[in-house]
Amino acid sequence: DIQVTQSPSFLSASVGDRVTINCKTSQNINRYLNWYRQKLGEAPKLLIYGANSLQTGIPSRFSGSGSGTDFTLTISSLQPEDVATYFCLQHDSWPNTFGAGTKLELK
Amino acid sequence: QVQLKESGPGLVQPSQTLSLTCTVSGFSLTSNSVHWVRQPPGKGLEWVGAIWSGGSTDYNSALKSRLSISRDTSKSQVFLKMNSLQTEDTAIYFCTSNWDYWGQGVMVTVSS
Numbered sequence: 001d002i003q004v005t006q007s008p009s010f011l012s013a014s015v016g017d018r019v020t021i022n023c024k025t026s027q028n029i030n031r032y033l034n035w036y037r038q039k040l041g042e043a044p045k046l047l048i049y050g051a052n053s054l055q056t057g058i059p060s061r062f063s064g065s066g067s068g069t070d071f072t073l074t075i076s077s078l079q080p081e082d083v084a085t086y087f088c089l090q091h092d093s094w095p096n097t098f099g100a101g102t103k104l105e106l107k
Numbered sequence: 108q109v110q111l112k113e114s115g116p117g118l119v120q121p122s123q124t125l126s127l128t129c130t131v132s133g134f135s136l137t138s139n140s141v142h143w144v145r146q147p148p149g150k151g152l153e154w155v156g157a158i159w160s161g162g163s164t165d166y167n168s169a170l171k172s173r174l175s176i177s178r179d180t181s182k183s184q185v186f187l188k189m190n191s192l193q194t195e196d197t198a199i200y201f202c203t204s205n206w207d208y209w210g211q212g213v214m215v216t217v218s219s
Contacts, residue, residue: 034206036209041211042211043111043201043208043209043210043211043212044201044203044209045209046206046207046208049206049207055207087151087152089152089206091206094165095154095167095168096142096154096206097154098144098151098152098153098154099151100151101151101152
């Protein structure tokens with residue numbers, strides 16, 4: 001199975017800060033990586049697909065980059081409503097596997 | 108719009124069978140795959156299995172011997188059945204369509 005190492009596990013930032021979250025995979029997955037936001041008690045929401053494509057309706061402050069084994073989710077200017085847990089999913093190889101998640105809090 | 112909603116018992120006794128339903132709307136099960144994913148308390152997400160648009164299934168190899176996924180396309184429902192439940196199966200169970208849209212999950216506790 002492909003291992004997905006997500007970092008950091010916890011992140012505390014201020015409104016307006018630039019925030020980056022990383023996922024590293026144990027094998028080349030090209031660009032088959034998605035990013036999600038999960039708020040407590042809500043359904044996970046797709047933010048980025050194909051490593052760098054913004055899902056319809058997602059604010060442009062979210063962006064994704066990377067290919068191969070190293071990927072980054074960036075929030076250009078953190079907003080209060082961005083407080084959530086973020087996770088990545090590799091869907092290049094079966095079984096598809098997830099990063100462990102990053103809990104983002106406001107400082 | 109696309110919606111998925113999981114339903115099922117919140118509490119299951121050890122060694123019993125778990126039955127969950129994912130009711131979908133906004134798309135056809137004959138066009139989209141549906142996956143089941145679970146998240147034990149305080150842990151990461153784990154892919155459980157999938158039913159593809161054509162009706163074939165794939166299962167997590169660690170769960171395969173205990174797991175069955177099926178569907179009723181006329182009712183837009185996907186079913187998960189897992190037998191011989193243990194406390195380690197305690198988790199939030201999600202269904203997701205093509206990894207795009209997710210339900211909010213259902214908490215399943217395995218306890219006597």
